[in-house]
Amino acid sequence: MVSALALCGAVVWALWPPDRELQAGSPDVDLRQMESVRPLPVAPPTPALSAQTLPPEDEWELLARRIWSEDLPDGERTASIGRFQTLSDQMLWTPAVVPWFSEISVLAGDSFWKIAKRLREQGIDVAPGFLESINQIPAARLRAGQRLKVPKAAIRVVVDQSAFRLFVVMGEFCVATFPVGLGRGDLTPAGDFTVGERIVDPPWTDPQTKRVIRFGERGHLIGSRWIGLHAGGRPTTLGIHGTVDPGSIGRAESDGCVRLHAADLHSVFDWVADGMAVSIRP
Numbered sequence: 001m002v003s004a005l006a007l008c009g010a011v012v013w014a015l016w017p018p019d020r021e022l023q024a025g026s027p028d029v030d031l032r033q034m035e036s037v038r039p040l041p042v043a044p045p046t047p048a049l050s051a052q053t054l055p056p057e058d059e060w061e062l063l064a065r066r067i068w069s070e071d072l073p074d075g076e077r078t079a080s081i082g083r084f085q086t087l088s089d090q091m092l093w094t095p096a097v098v099p100w101f102s103e104i105s106v107l108a109g110d111s112f113w114k115i116a117k118r119l120r121e122q123g124i125d126v127a128p129g130f131l132e133s134i135n136q137i138p139a140a141r142l143r144a145g146q147r148l149k150v151p152k153a154a155i156r157v158v159v160d161q162s163a164f165r166l167f168v169v170m171g172e173f174c175v176a177t178f179p180v181g182l183g184r185g186d187l188t189p190a191g192d193f194t195v196g197e198r199i200v201d202p203p204w205t206d207p208q209t210k211r212v213i214r215f216g217e218r219g220h221l222i223g224s225r226w227i228g229l230h231a232g233g234r235p236t237t238l239g240i241h242g243t244v245d246p247g248s249i250g251r252a253e254s255d256g257c258v259r260l261h262a263a264d265l266h267s268v269f270d271w272v273a274d275g276m277a278v279s280i281r282p
Helices: 004-015 031-037 056-069 074-091 112-121 128-135 262-271
Strands: 101-105 147-151 155-160 165-170 173-179 191-200 225-231 234-241 252-254 277-281
Touching: 056 074, 056 165, 056 173, 074 173, 112 128, 112 147, 128 147, 128 262, 165 262, 173 262, 191 234, 225 262, 234 262
Parallel strands: 155 277
Antiparallel strands: 101 147, 155 165, 165 173, 191 225, 191 277, 225 234
16 A cells, blocks of 8 residues: 555656746646645735825825925826825815814904914914815804914925926925916926915916907906916016816916916915915926
């Protein structure tokens, strides 16, 4: 009678004779059978740090720092922005107080404008509309004694030409981001600017004909909001505005200005204040 050990040996030899080479991808190689006969030591994989493994507040902080300050690959940036916006909807654009904000009490006779003015005197540049948005309290319903969350750092705008994105930044954190259209070639200059005039239903001057076209007239192309950009304390011809051509967002087709979708433009218009910093980077 053949012993069980000998029989096992015969089976092993028959399956994997000494002169048989292992060919990865060969149709007759059964990897499960190979591992059972010829076990190979495999090092356990090193767990990668994933943002999704962090608590939501820490994940939001990680993404809020990365998406505007790092040169991320397009695919990674898109996924990170999507996740960031989901978390922002849950934590930032609600009355909930999150760690990167402080909390104050509304005083008798207060308005969002007065509160924003007090904060600016403390070096925290913020617009009344931004305070209204993050607290989800209409200005008409503001009452003495209410608790409001307010930013701990100044708000500013960063336009990243390479990413075709506009970032609303609080200190070192991005709080919102929107796709933009930019100027052809080098018509959108890099540099530091400030918010100048903010105009509702602005007229538009056709750069080719120099004809001034009022809002609502045929041929008006820049939408219902204009945020003028100043440099060195002086007005420039640059601005942030809307467009009648949504397909130009994400492309370099304008005469130099920064274009936004209409809904995004309304948000940015409400969240910026006169004199607020705007940076355009290559």
